[in-house]
Amino acid sequence: MTGLSLQNVQISLQGKLLLDISETIKPGGSLTVMGPSGVGKSTLLAYIGGFLDPVFSASGTVTLNGKDITQLLPQSRGTGILFQDPLLFPHMSVGENLLFAVPQTIKGAQRTHTMEEALNRVGLEGYSERDPATLSGGQKARVALMRVLLSQPSVLLLDEPFSKLDADRRSQIRDLVFTEAKQQNLPTILVTHDEEDAIAAGDKIIRLTQD
Numbered sequence: 362m363t364g365l366s367l368q369n370v371q372i373s374l375q376g377k378l379l380l381d382i383s384e385t386i387k388p389g390g391s392l393t394v395m396g397p398s399g400v401g402k403s404t405l406l407a408y409i410g411g412f413l414d415p416v417f418s419a420s421g422t423v424t425l426n427g428k429d430i431t432q433l434l435p436q437s438r439g440t441g442i443l444f445q446d447p448l449l450f451p452h453m454s455v456g457e458n459l460l461f462a463v464p465q466t467i468k469g470a471q472r473t474h475t476m477e478e479a480l481n482r483v484g485l486e487g488y489s490e491r492d493p494a495t496l497s498g499g500q501k502a503r504v505a506l507m508r509v510l511l512s513q514p515s516v517l518l519l520d521e522p523f524s525k526l527d528a529d530r531r532s533q534i535r536d537l538v539f540t541e542a543k544q545q546n547l548p549t550i551l552v553t554h555d556e557e558d559a560i561a562a563g564d565k566i567i568r569l570t571q572d
Contacts, residue, residue, distance in 0.1 A: 363387070363388050363426050363427065364385055364386050364387040364388050364390070364425075364426065364548045365385070365386045365409075365423070365424070365425050365516050365548040365550070366384075366385045366386075366422075366423070366424040366425075367382050367383060367384050367385070367409070367421065367422075367423060368383055368421055368422040368423075368424065369381070369383055369420070369421045369422065370382045370383070370405070370408065370419070370420070370421030370422075370423070371419065371420050371421055372401055372404050372405065372408060372413075372417055372418070372419045373417065373418045373419070374401075374416065374417055374418075379400065379401030379404065379417075379569075380400070380401040380404075380405060380569055382405065382421075382567065383421075384565070384567070386516075386548035386549065386550065386564075387548060388546040388547065388548055389542070389543045389546045389547065389548070390548055390549070390564050391539070391542070391548070391549040391550070391551060391562045391563060391564040391565075392548075392549070392550050392551070392564060392565050392566075392567065393550075393551045393552075393553060393558070393559040393562045393564070393565070393566045393567070394550065394551070394552045394553075394566075394567050394569065395552075395553060395554065395556075395559055395566060395567070395568045395569065396568060396569030396570060396571070397554075397570075397571050398554075399571065400569040400570070400571050401569060402520075402552035402553075402569065403520050403521075403552055404417055404419075405550070405552070406442065406518045406520050406550065406552060408421075408423070409423050409438075409440060409516070409518060409550070410435055410438065410440045410442055410518060411430075411433060411434060411435035411438050411440075412435050425438065425439060425440075425515055425516055426515055439514055439515035439516065440514055440515070440516050440518055441509040441510065441512055441514030441516070441517050441518065441547075442509070442517075442518040442519075442520060443505060443506060443509055443517070443518070443519050443520065443522035443538070444520045444521075444522060445520065445521050445522060445524050445525055446525070447493075447501040447502055447504065447505035448505065449493040449501060449504060449505060449508075450493070451493060451494065453493070454489060454490050454491060454492065454493075455480070455485070455488050455489055455490070455491045455492075455493055455496070455504055456473075456476050456477075456480075456488075456489030456490065458493065458504060458508055459476040459479055459480070459489075459504065459507060459508050459511055460472060460473075460476050461508070462508045462509070462511040462512040463475050463476060463511050463512075464512070464513060475511065476489065476511070477489060479507040479510070479511055480504075480507070482507070483503040483504075483506070483507055483537065484503070485500060485503060485504065488500075488504075497530075498525065498526055498527070498530060499526060499530035499533065499534060502522065502523075502526060502530070502534045503534065503537065505522075506534070506537065506538055506541065510541060510545065514547065515547070516547060516548050516549070516550075517538075517542050517547045517548070517549040517550075518549075518550050519538065519549060519550065519551040519552065519553075520552055521552060521553050521554070522534075522538070523535050523538075523553075523555070523558055524553070524554070524555070532557075532561075535557075535558060535561050536561065539561060539562060539563075549562070
């Protein structure tokens, strides 16, 4: 089966069940998880990505393109994640940030070409030598997105990546993210508080509640 499958995924904190989810997201499709803070939205992404804080207990199977990744190390899962903050490396230029993500199988001049092509795709041609600190919020978000995509993930996890952008940038970056995800046929999970984010993602929405 292609896509991302969550089978009986349960996450608890101090004996209290936070969520119980069984869902399948097809390639190019999306699942939006909504709910108040503390309800378990980001912990779900952490479980899928393999970096769940040990204070939580979790069970259930995560299958990606037919492969059980539940017990794999984070770097072996093929997941790409965008957080609220772009988390660009401050000691690297924009281009170096992107080159960091380019797979080692791409060699020589092709690496630089791949990086420059990625910048061109998001309207940042000629920005490779720029210090990330000089970029606007929207520009940083675009660089962060392309860094994730250059790593060639098999699934895209979105942990409220639009929440710190102003309205105009938010709409622009949101459209860019979902367009790229669909073009690359990536199953996508978005966690958000924002109804407009959920509407833009399309597909299924799960609303978690706090007891």
